[in-house]
Amino acid sequence: MAGLSREDVAKVARLARIALDDVELDRFTDQLAQVLEHARDLEALDLAGVAPTAHPHGLVNVVRDDVVRASLERTEVLAQAPDVAEDRFSVPRIIGEAP
């Protein structure tokens, strides 16, 4: 585990859809590097053969009977959306215009 660089932080910010200015980039790099430095105590552990736990009670699939039941009120849900068109969520352009 090499130290966290400014470029690493810029990259994860892009992946996470967060914009950072130069001052923020410096500050976050320092702070995140400190947290990761603290996490180095995990690096030295020999955990070969230990199974990972992603969930405390060992999740298994839970299924229910496939029966019709009430769902959320569509008008109530859409009333909370930033933009709606024809009973659908509306967003800015996704695909560029043809050249």
Add this chain to the structure above:
Amino acid sequence: MNALEVAASVRAGETSALEVVAESLERVAARNEELNVFVHLDAEGALAAARRVDERVAAGETPALAGVPVALKDNLCVRGQPTTAGSRILAGWRPPYDATVVERLAAAGAVALGKANMDEFAMGSSTETSAYGPTRNPLDPTRVPGGSSGGSAAAVAAGMVPVALGSDTGGSIRQPAALCGLVGVKPTYGLVSRYGLIAFASSLDQIGPFAATVAEAALVLEVIAGHDPLDTTSLPEPAPALVGHLDDGVAGRRVGLCRELVEGADPEVVAAVQRAAEALARAGASVEEVSIPELRLGLSAYYLIAPAEASSNLARYDGVRYGLRVDGPDVEAMNVATRTVGFGDEVKRRIMLGTYALSAGYYDAYYGQALKVRTRMIEAFARAYARVDTLLGATAPSVAFALGAKTQDPLAMYLSDVFTIPTNLAGEAALSVPFGTGEGGLPIGVQLLGPARSEARLFAAARVLEAEVGR
């Protein structure tokens, strides 16, 4: 009046839910501006709900929490009421459904007054990362109430409501309970439905109660616990009986005073835990010192696992379906602008940390390694619980700290949760109970921990400690 007295009195027709709720609202009005406890108050709705409780009582019903005013952490969805999770990105959002715990409280006759302040998306230990300003500790307004459920804790500590709900992902109920002199419970993972709880780290989050006394906390937990088909992680077994076991005592119980759950705490905190051990021994428990070195790895594992889960859970805030949208020329620019404006610094830090821990090339070294540590921790707890029934330690390393003391140093803030995190990683049960005071006369909380579904035993032990300090 505590919750048990309120409910008994309303059920007996000696007082009305309406009077109780109206008085409660007056106490909120008296200090809310100073303390910033409620971010949204629904006085009209609460009074209407109180009238309905009075009608139910008049019709012969005997609800367990008849007329008891409650505060709800603002990450619990209430249909039609503003629910922000302390974030600007959800400003103005009104959920189209109720959380299961909200329904269960209402069915039991409790009356929600409104939404209590919290660290943004429950990420924090002081309620200072809220987009709606910090909450102050009612016992000393220059100090923090702890967090992330600081508003819920302050609402009870200020006497505005007898009980409140919070959520605990790494200590967010127990630590503010300790700092505000309250009982706070992190139930076994899956004991309480998470349906309608705004997700932070789904494998760690659990809803639980705050109250001034052990009996009140046990009653509220009994009301909200139990299987819910709407939460696939909710435990299928019937919820354990709690109130009936409050006076079980600790005679014959084996208590382990856990070295790793006091090391690094302030000397006055260590001394309080020592005195708690002596009190349990006097009440008939056998107390021994135990050491679980794996617990020292909890903080590091948690600050990889929780941010990893958060980075995934918070991807849904994209300006499309609800909450804030900041426009941009195309959909990606809109997503970026919305999240950049909508999230505060602590949330951005955790999202980036989690994204990094999950990213190609680092996944095995960080997230993968943390998940293996989690296995080790569960095994280590199990070995300890083969020897003792209950573990005893500190809840927080110190009494309530000053506002602003740790806001510039995230790692120092994270260390506030060092004793509470292991329970969340293991999915087990723990609670904090006030036991003495420290610097400035401020309360100290001690923590009792047990295996999954051991709440009844923890409450019985907490009752012994409560009796010792004379509640």
